[in-house]
Amino acid sequence: xDSITSLMNEDDDNSLLVIVADFNIYSWGQRAQTVQSEGxxxxxxxxxxxxxxxxxxxxxxxxxxxxxQENQIALISSVIGESYFVxxxxxxxxxxxxxxxxxxxxxxxxxINTICLENLDKRSEEQQQQDCTSSFSAAMSLALCYINRIxxxxxxxxxxxxxxNLSPDVSxxxxxxxxxxxxAQKQSIPVDSCVLSTTDSTFLQQASHLTNGxxxxxxxxxxxxxxxxxxxxxxxxSRNTKFALKYDLSKxxxxxxxxxxxxxxxxxxxxxxxxx
Amino acid sequence: MIYFTKEMxxxxxRRGNNKDDGYxxxxxxxxxxxxxLNDQGTNKYKWESQFERTWDDIEExxxxxxxxxxxxxxxxxxxxxxxxxxxRRGMQRHICLIVDLSKxxxxxxxxxxxxxxxxxxxxxFIKEFFDQNPISQISLIVTKNSKAEKLTELNGNPNRHxxxxxxxxxxxxxxxxxxxxxxxxxxxxxxxxxxxxxxxVIYSSLTTCDPGDLTxxxxxxxxEQIRVSFIHMAAELFICKHISEQTHGTMKVxxxxxxFNECLMLHCQPPPTFGKTEAALVEMxxxxxHTSSIPMMCMCHEQLRYVGYTCPRCSSKFCELPxxxxxxxxxxxxxxxxxxxxxxxxxxxxFTEINWRELxxxxxxxxxxxxxxxxxxxxxxxxCKQSFCFECDQFIHESLHNCPGCENNLNTNENDxxxxxxxxxxxxxxxxxxxxxx
Ligand SMILES: [Zn+2]
Ligand SMILES: [Zn+2]
Ligand SMILES: [Zn+2]
Ligand SMILES: [Zn+2]
Numbered sequence: 001x002d003s004i005t006s007l008m009n010e011d012d013d014n015s016l017l018v019i020v021a022d023f024n025i026y027s028w029g030q031r032a033q034t035v036q037s038e039g040x041x042x043x044x045x046x047x048x049x050x051x052x053x054x055x056x057x058x059x060x061x062x063x064x065x066x067x068x069q070e071n072q073i074a075l076i077s078s079v080i081g082e083s084y085f086v087x088x089x090x091x092x093x094x095x096x097x098x099x100x101x102x103x104x105x106x107x108x109x110x111x112i113n114t115i116c117l118e119n120l121d122k123r124s125e126e127q128q129q130q131d132c133t134s135s136f137s138a139a140m141s142l143a144l145c146y147i148n149r150i151x152x153x154x155x156x157x158x159x160x161x162x163x164x165n166l167s168p169d170v171s172x173x174x175x176x177x178x179x180x181x182x183x184a185q186k187q188s189i190p191v192d193s194c195v196l197s198t199t200d201s202t203f204l205q206q207a208s209h210l211t212n213g214x215x216x217x218x219x220x221x222x223x224x225x226x227x228x229x230x231x232x233x234x235x236x237x238s239r240n241t242k243f244a245l246k247y248d249l250s251k252x253x254x255x256x257x258x259x260x261x262x263x264x265x266x267x268x269x270x271x272x273x274x275x276x
Numbered sequence: 277m278i279y280f281t282k283e284m285x286x287x288x289x290r291r292g293n294n295k296d297d298g299y300x301x302x303x304x305x306x307x308x309x310x311x312x313l314n315d316q317g318t319n320k321y322k323w324e325s326q327f328e329r330t331w332d333d334i335e336e337x338x339x340x341x342x343x344x345x346x347x348x349x350x351x352x353x354x355x356x357x358x359x360x361x362x363x364r365r366g367m368q369r370h371i372c373l374i375v376d377l378s379k380x381x382x383x384x385x386x387x388x389x390x391x392x393x394x395x396x397x398x399x400x401f402i403k404e405f406f407d408q409n410p411i412s413q414i415s416l417i418v419t420k421n422s423k424a425e426k427l428t429e430l431n432g433n434p435n436r437h438x439x440x441x442x443x444x445x446x447x448x449x450x451x452x453x454x455x456x457x458x459x460x461x462x463x464x465x466x467x468x469x470x471x472x473x474x475x476x477v478i479y480s481s482l483t484t485c486d487p488g489d490l491t492x493x494x495x496x497x498x499x500e501q502i503r504v505s506f507i508h509m510a511a512e513l514f515i516c517k518h519i520s521e522q523t524h525g526t527m528k529v530x531x532x533x534x535x536f537n538e539c540l541m542l543h544c545q546p547p548p549t550f551g552k553t554e555a556a557l558v559e560m561x562x563x564x565x566h567t568s569s570i571p572m573m574c575m576c577h578e579q580l581r582y583v584g585y586t587c588p589r590c591s592s593k594f595c596e597l598p599x600x601x602x603x604x605x606x607x608x609x610x611x612x613x614x615x616x617x618x619x620x621x622x623x624x625x626x627f628t629e630i631n632w633r634e635l636x637x638x639x640x641x642x643x644x645x646x647x648x649x650x651x652x653x654x655x656x657x658x659x660c661k662q663s664f665c666f667e668c669d670q671f672i673h674e675s676l677h678n679c680p681g682c683e684n685n686l687n688t689n690e691n692d693x694x695x696x697x698x699x700x701x702x703x704x705x706x707x708x709x710x711x712x713x714x
Contacts, residue, residue: 082684088645138683141676145643148671175622178615179677186407186675210612 014070015235016150016159018143021057021086023050023077024134027167027197048196048221056225057164063229072157074146078139085142134167136203137176144183151187158235160213163193169203181207188212192232196221214239367617368471368558368607369412369546370430371405372460373398373437373478377420377446380481380510386533390480390509391446393533398478399438401540406434408544408620410613411598412471415463416440417456421449422485424456430463432598451479453515454486457493457504464502470558473502475525476543479516480509490515497523503547507539546620560614561588561606563597575602619677627655627669642681643668660685 028050048056065071075086140161147159161184184191190213193204200217208215218227375398381391402414416427416437427440457475464473475497497504497519505525506516512529520527524547530536563585571580574593584593590604598609632639632654639654640647642662648654655669656662662681664672672679 083680085645135684137678138680141672141678141680141683142643144676145641145668145671145680146645148675149641149644149646149665149667152667173683175615175618176678176683178612179619182612182616183676206612 014068014072014154014157016072016074016147016154016157017064017235018074018076018147018159018161019057019061019164020076020078020083020136020139020143020161021164022134022136022166022196023079024167026080027134031166031197046222047198048224052222053164053196053224056228059225060228060232063233067233072150074143076139076142076146078134078136080133081135083135083139083142085146133170133173135173136163136165136167136170137173137180140177140180140184144180144187144189147187147189160190160192160235162232163191163204163207164196165193165201165204166196168197168199169201173203177203177207181210184211190214192216194218194228194232196224367409367411367546367620369409370464370467370471370473371412371414371543372417372463372475373402373414374417374419374424374456374460374475375441375478376451376480377418377444378449378451378481379447382447383480383510386509386530386536393536394478394480394509395442397533397537397540398441400537401543402434402437404541405544406432408617409546410616411607411609412617413598415460417459417463418444419451419453419456420446422452422455424452424459426459426463430467433596450483450485451481452486453477453479453484453519454488454490454493457497457519461493461496461500461502465500468558469501472546473500474543474547475502475504476540477504477506477516478509478540479506479513482511482513484515490519494519494522505543507536509536559606561601561608562611563588563594563608622677624673624677624679624682625658626673627657627664630654630656630663632663639663641665641668643672657681 031047031049061073061075065073074088076083077086140163143161147161151157151159181191184207189211191204191207191211192213193201193208193215195201195204195215195217205215207213214231216227216231218224375394377391381389381394383390386393405412405414410432413430413432414428414437415430418425418427418441427444428437456477460475464475467473502523503525504519504523506520506527508516508527508529510529512527517527519525526542528539528542530539565583566586567583571582572584572593573579574581574584574595576595576599581593581595584595585597585608586593587601587604587606587608589606590601592601592603594601594608598607598613600607630639632648638647641654641664643664644667646652646665646667648665653666655664655666657664657679660679660681662679
């Protein structure tokens with residue numbers, strides 16, 4: 001195990017992934033109805049439900065942390081009118097533990113799992129159905145602030161943002177969202193977006209376009225984790241095949257399989273089934 | 277005068293209104309600073325100091341040696357930004373940057389030389405300027421050998437200016453204020469009235485070599501509503517001060533290398549409009565990038581190109597945005613470009629310092645979850661009452677231009693203050709004296 005990690009650290013290719021997930025319970029609730037109505041005439045593929053989304057997200061997060069021991073993650077939830085950090089937890093609650101890295105990862109995985117599910121239940125009770133817009137701009141601002149700080153500590157770190165979006169764009173957020181996009185663009189932080197609603201999000205299309213991120217609107221949402229693993233697992237550096245070729249083969253067996261999959265973005269890859 | 281509760285309620289003192297000497301803002305106000313600024317020996321002009329006492333800039337604290345003035349200096353820059361009252365700002369700016377390349381640049385009171393400092397600072401200024409004012413244009417004018425020469429026409433390409441400035445020979449003869457102003461006037465007089473017209477002069481010499489009466493030039497400047505600002509690298513000259521006062525500009529004398537940079541960077545923010553600038557509806561074209569199968573002549577370089585932007589009105593082709601269509605005179609921009617300059621109009625309020633040591637409750641940075649350590653500074657947003665660390669504060673005001681806490685309150689704000697959107701009230705509500713309660 002140690003020899004593998006030292007091999008990976010040679011290139012200092014650790015990265016920070018900030019996931020912005022839309023847990024707007026109103027949008028998820030609305031979708032529950034459309035799933036039923038569309039299920040009856042059966043013309044379209046069924047849309048993903050919240051519990052399956054969380055399961056898929058956890059599979060993806062686990063796979064990401066598995067990829068490199070140095071990988072860091074943050075998860076921001078944007079709900080109705082508010083955005084907050086799910087992981088890392090608020091410092092008041094955070095434990096100061098000095099265990100070895102693998103144990104910490106193991107526990108942080110479990111913590112993400114439980115915190116995520118707990119908070120989700122807790123928050124969804126409080127929410128009222130009147131205002132139904134997610135504060136996407138706040139979530140993006142938090143993500144950028146957090147990346148800014150972590151980058152001060154680890155200057156070589158490659159950071160990126162992955163947005164899961166469901167709620168429709170709010171036009172009053174146009175300026176703050178554009179501010180976020182420009183700030184990300186200036187720092188060359190790619191903004192990847194995965195849109196789970198049936199309509200495209202122009203905000204995210206702009207964001208991904210201007211920051212060289214990937215914009216994906218999966219057709220068959222029941223296979224979400226495979227989309228995620230094949231498209232969003234590799235960082236922007238490894239996506240560039242020119243760079244991938246420079247790595248020696250032992251390191252990129254996983255990465256090359258996934259990068260080739262991004263070009264097709266449709267079905268199963270060997271690497272993703274392994275990780276499952 | 278700081279009020280605290282669990283939600284961080286912060287009272288705010290009204291900041292002094294002395295716009296012109298921004299560098300001294302800290303001395304006469306804000307007694308509730310947690311950190312006393314140590315200014316010994318640094319507030320002198322560079323040429324006054326005889327020795328470089330670099331060891332004085334190092335201070336020791338529990339985390340070891342650190343350059344002591346660096347942090348304070350960054351803080352000052354931040355505080356220098358004058359609270360924006362509700363002012364109208366011109367978004368489309370036209371600037372003539374006049375650079376004195378006379379023999380005085382050889383002087384080495386700035387390290388390594390005035391000339392090198394000038395090149396470095398202007399380069400970073402030009403880059404930052406276009407980043408913040410993407411639909412604005414600069415023209416570069418140099419003065420030496422008693423003459424003035426226009427290096428670049430008004431355009432929006434930073435690299436063109438930077439390479440032009442680097443490739444000119446410097447340190448020759450004397451500069452001429454009048455000649456360079458005349459060249460600038462002839463450049464700016466064609467500019468449409470709704471855009472701001474500015475001249476920024478970086479001056480190094482103590483003399484000027486003028487052919488005629490400068491007061492007449494000043495009259496023309498006033499009539500044309502051109503604002504002239506001076507940055508002098510050594511001393512305050514009467515004529516520079518006079519011109520800048522007459523034309524609503526500013527006059528700064530550089531203290532040292534960093535101050536030089538800061539003075540220039542202050543010009544990145546659009547100045548408030550003055551005089552009777554007409555608010556005009558401006559026609560703008562948003563051309564799409566187009567790749568044609570056969571090369572077509574571009575209007576800017578007169579060369580055959582495949583890729584280009586076509587003017588939506590007359591279909592002529594251009595290589596880069598933003599520009600003005602040379603055929604039909606339409607301003608061509610891209611919409612992200614336009615959105616990029618919005619943050620000048622909707623600014624994040626300045627944060628106030630929090631004395632977190634006296635707080636009963638534990639605080640952490642809202643943006644990055646850091647907890648304060650012994651020497652760290654924390655700030656509070658007067659609008660959303662969240663607290664932020666020093667790094668996030670800087671990042672929010674200099675790069676992001678959004679307050680995450682305020683964005684969170686977007687919906688509640690809209691309910692409280694009837695349909696004033698979160699951003700339109702930025703201008704006027706951060707000078708309030710009362711403690712903010714929830
Ligand atoms: Zn051209
Ligand atoms: Zn035209
Ligand atoms: Zn912070
Ligand atoms: Zn705020």
